[in-house]
Amino acid sequence: MAEILSFSILYSTIRVATPLLLAALGGLLSERSGVINIALEGLMLAGAFTSAVVTHYAGNPWIGLLAGIGSGVFIAAIHAVACIQFDSNQVVTGTAINILMLGIPTLLSGALFETTGSTPQIPRANLIPNAPAVIAFALVPVIWYVLYRTPFGLRLRAAGENPEAADTAGVSVAAIRYTGVLLSGALAAIGGAYLSIGQSSLFTRNMTAGRGFIALAALIFGKWRPVQTMLACLLFGFAEAAAIQMQGVIPHVRVEYIQIIPYVLTMVVLAGFIGAARAPRALGRPYEKE
Amino acid sequence: MKLIRELTFPLIAILAAFLVGGILVALIGDDPIQTYALLIGSALSWPDGIGYTLFYATPLIFTGLAVAMGFRCGLLNIGAEGQLTVAAFATAWAGISFANSSAWMLIPLTCLVAIASGALWATIPGVLKARFGSHEVINTIMMNFIAVGVASALTQTYFKQQGDPILETLPIGDGAHIPRIGQIIPGIPARIPLNMAFVVAVLACALMYVFLWRTKWGYEIRATGANPNAAEYGGISVKKQIVLAMAISGGLAGMVAINEVLGYRYRYYQGFSPQYGFTGIAVALLGRNHPAGVLVAALFFGALTRGGLFVDIFTEKVSKDLVLILQALVILFVAAEAVFRRRMGKTESQV
Numbered sequence: 001m002a003e004i005l006s007f008s009i010l011y012s013t014i015r016v017a018t019p020l021l022l023a024a025l026g027g028l029l030s031e032r033s034g035v036i037n038i039a040l041e042g043l044m045l046a047g048a049f050t051s052a053v054v055t056h057y058a059g060n061p062w063i064g065l066l067a068g069i070g071s072g073v074f075i076a077a078i079h080a081v082a083c084i085q086f087d088s089n090q091v092v093t094g095t096a097i098n099i100l101m102l103g104i105p106t107l108l109s110g111a112l113f114e115t116t117g118s119t120p121q122i123p124r125a126n127l128i129p130n131a132p133a134v135i136a137f138a139l140v141p142v143i144w145y146v147l148y149r150t151p152f153g154l155r156l157r158a159a160g161e162n163p164e165a166a167d168t169a170g171v172s173v174a175a176i177r178y179t180g181v182l183l184s185g186a187l188a189a190i191g192g193a194y195l196s197i198g199q200s201s202l203f204t205r206n207m208t209a210g211r212g213f214i215a216l217a218a219l220i221f222g223k224w225r226p227v228q229t230m231l232a233c234l235l236f237g238f239a240e241a242a243a244i245q246m247q248g249v250i251p252h253v254r255v256e257y258i259q260i261i262p263y264v265l266t267m268v269v270l271a272g273f274i275g276a277a278r279a280p281r282a283l284g285r286p287y288e289k290e
Numbered sequence: 291m292k293l294i295r296e297l298t299f300p301l302i303a304i305l306a307a308f309l310v311g312g313i314l315v316a317l318i319g320d321d322p323i324q325t326y327a328l329l330i331g332s333a334l335s336w337p338d339g340i341g342y343t344l345f346y347a348t349p350l351i352f353t354g355l356a357v358a359m360g361f362r363c364g365l366l367n368i369g370a371e372g373q374l375t376v377a378a379f380a381t382a383w384a385g386i387s388f389a390n391s392s393a394w395m396l397i398p399l400t401c402l403v404a405i406a407s408g409a410l411w412a413t414i415p416g417v418l419k420a421r422f423g424s425h426e427v428i429n430t431i432m433m434n435f436i437a438v439g440v441a442s443a444l445t446q447t448y449f450k451q452q453g454d455p456i457l458e459t460l461p462i463g464d465g466a467h468i469p470r471i472g473q474i475i476p477g478i479p480a481r482i483p484l485n486m487a488f489v490v491a492v493l494a495c496a497l498m499y500v501f502l503w504r505t506k507w508g509y510e511i512r513a514t515g516a517n518p519n520a521a522e523y524g525g526i527s528v529k530k531q532i533v534l535a536m537a538i539s540g541g542l543a544g545m546v547a548i549n550e551v552l553g554y555r556y557r558y559y560q561g562f563s564p565q566y567g568f569t570g571i572a573v574a575l576l577g578r579n580h581p582a583g584v585l586v587a588a589l590f591f592g593a594l595t596r597g598g599l600f601v602d603i604f605t606e607k608v609s610k611d612l613v614l615i616l617q618a619l620v621i622l623f624v625a626a627e628a629v630f631r632r633r634m635g636k637t638e639s640q641v
Contacts, residue, residue, distance in 0.1 A: 036427075038427070038431065078622070082622060082625065082626050086626040088622075088625040088626045089366075089625050091366050091368065091427050092366070092571065092575065092621060092625045093621075093622060093625050093626075095368060095568060095571055095621065096572075096618045096619075096621035096622045096625065097618070097622075098568075099565070099568060099569075099572075099614055099617055099618040099621070100614070100615060100618035100619070100622075102565075102611075102614055103611040103612070103613075103614030103615040103617075103618065104314075104611075104615060106609060106611040106614075107314070107318065107608065107609055107611040107612060107615060108318065110607060110608075110609040110611070111318035111319065111607040111608075116609070210435060213431055213432075213435065216428070216431070217428075217431075217432060220428060254442075254443040254446060254447060256439040256440065256442050256443035257439070257443060259439055260435060260436045260439040260440065263432040263433070263435045263436050263439075264432070264436065266428070266432050267418070267424070267428075267429055267432050267433075270418075270422075270424040270425070270428055270429065271418055271421075271422040271424050272422050272424070279425070
């Protein structure tokens with residue numbers, strides 16, 4: 001009994017952690033390049049909605065996933081152009097994108113399917129329940145390697161730490177930041193697609209329900225590093241999985257208190273109580289080429 | 291001249307947002323002109339259109355002022371949503387616990403609880419920023435979720451009616467109900483939920499103007515926002531201003547509870563706020579962080595909210611989500627003001 005319980009907890013931990021990890025790794029690439037990305041929630045919604053719609057029409061989840069990635073990149077491009085080209089406030093723009101992606105899927109699903117925000121059921125055979133999890137965890141070593149062992153990774157980190165020096169060394173800060181933000185759109189969109197065509201079989205209004213923000217919390221809890229971020233996602237995933245399993249088991253502790261643990265932990269880390277959490281130095285600062 | 295310049299960019303942003311929104315409407319197969327006519331027309335009818343527009347504008351005035359107060363001190367308070375959630379719960383709690391008091395006691399008490407609880411919730415990220423330098427944006431986002439979780443848990447444990455399927459508290463005492471405008475001014479039907487909170491909101495705009503531009507404290511907050519280093523050099527305690535500005539900002543956000551709990555629903559219920567806190571960001575930006583601008587911008591978004599309900603019902607395909615999209619586009623265009631400035635040959639930096 002105990003073994004089955006622990007196996008099922010492990011399984012649901014990975015299920016919960018997968019979309020968080022994908023979005024958090026996306027956020028990592030954007031923020032390490034110097035662009036704050038609180039739009040992860042909206043990017044996930046774009047991926048979730050588009051992949052559900054396209055899978056419904058095309059009858060193939062891989063085409064759906066690709067379309068979802070495309071939509072994530074497209075929406076991320078809005079964020080990128082606003083932040084990099086026009087020096088918009090990155091937090092404000094991110095917030096706008098989150099609001100936008102609350103509205104657009106509902107508007108479109110109303111027009112396409114005459115529903116209030118949900119898409120038609122996708123048959124079980126057309127779902128991809130495992131692939132996104134494999135992609136997510138396989139990406140951790142890949143992103144670690146790219147970040148710390150390749151020239152591109154060095155440039156990405158330089159753009160976020162010291163854009164002036166990067167520029168002097170002949171790196172195009174703008175190009176690097178565009179790459180970081182667009183990749184974040186792609187990864188967050190896979191995370192969203194996992195929700196609609198992996199875990200469930202349709203898109204529902206606001207189906208991410210704050211996961212983009214938990215991913216952001218995990219990114220900060222993981223101190224903007226790939227392996228630590230993965231561990232943070234697993235920890236947060238475990239908290240959620242345990243909260244679901246414990247529902248009703250302990251009558252006097254409400255699940256909400258377990259669900260808020262990730263947020264409290266993130267605030268504690270950010271205040272510097274568990275080692276210094278230092279953001280990339282130029283995070284949020286537009287770079288104006290001299 | 292200055293006023294014209296101040297008005298130009300918000301108006302361009304609104305036009306641009308409506309243009310993009312109109313293209314979207316046309317793409318999904320409705321007539322943009324008709325849709326917009328319906329949107330605006332239904333918001334301006336008398337008395338229901340105007341009444342509901344003012345009612346929907348009320349919480350947005352409070353959250354708009356809250357965000358603007360933060361901006362004036364160089365802070366981005368995207369936690370108004372959490373602050374108003376905590377305040378609404380605390381206000382309902384006070385209204386339930388002291389339900390037997392007279393209205394003379396209960397209304398001031400519950401209003402005070404609304405302001406104080408919102409202020410307290412916002413002071414936490416303020417102190418964390420001042421003391422540890424941790425970024426208020428992340429902390430306020432985290433605290434939005436903590437607020438909803440705690441309010442939900444406390445509601446279920448202590449204040450829920452047995453067997454009520456909805457996540458909501460018991461009703462507050464009758465003495466805590468603030469009057470509707472329809473009960474005071476004849477000619478406005480009492481079915482319109484517009485209440486005294488709107489008057490409070492307009493007063494709050496005036497008070498905020500006086501505070502920011504006519505008092506020493508307000509001056510110090512603005513100086514900190516304009517240039518923290520210069521302010522510190524000039525003998526202003528930047529840390530104190532950060533905590534103070536966050537507290538006032540949270541108090542303003544908390545006042546949403548006066549409208550929603552004391553004037554409308556007479557209880558706290560989970561999910562009562564359709565993102566008032568985030569719309570407040572749009573309101574503050576469009577209103578250029580000035581109380582008068584916030585008032586006008588909130589009325590504009592209030593009208594859109596009212597009109598959106600009609601668009602939902604009376605158009606073939608467009609839903610009220612069009613309003614959310616317009617909001618988001620307005621924020622995007624106001625934030626990217628540099629686009630227009632560059633076109634007009636100006637490169638001056640701004641907020």
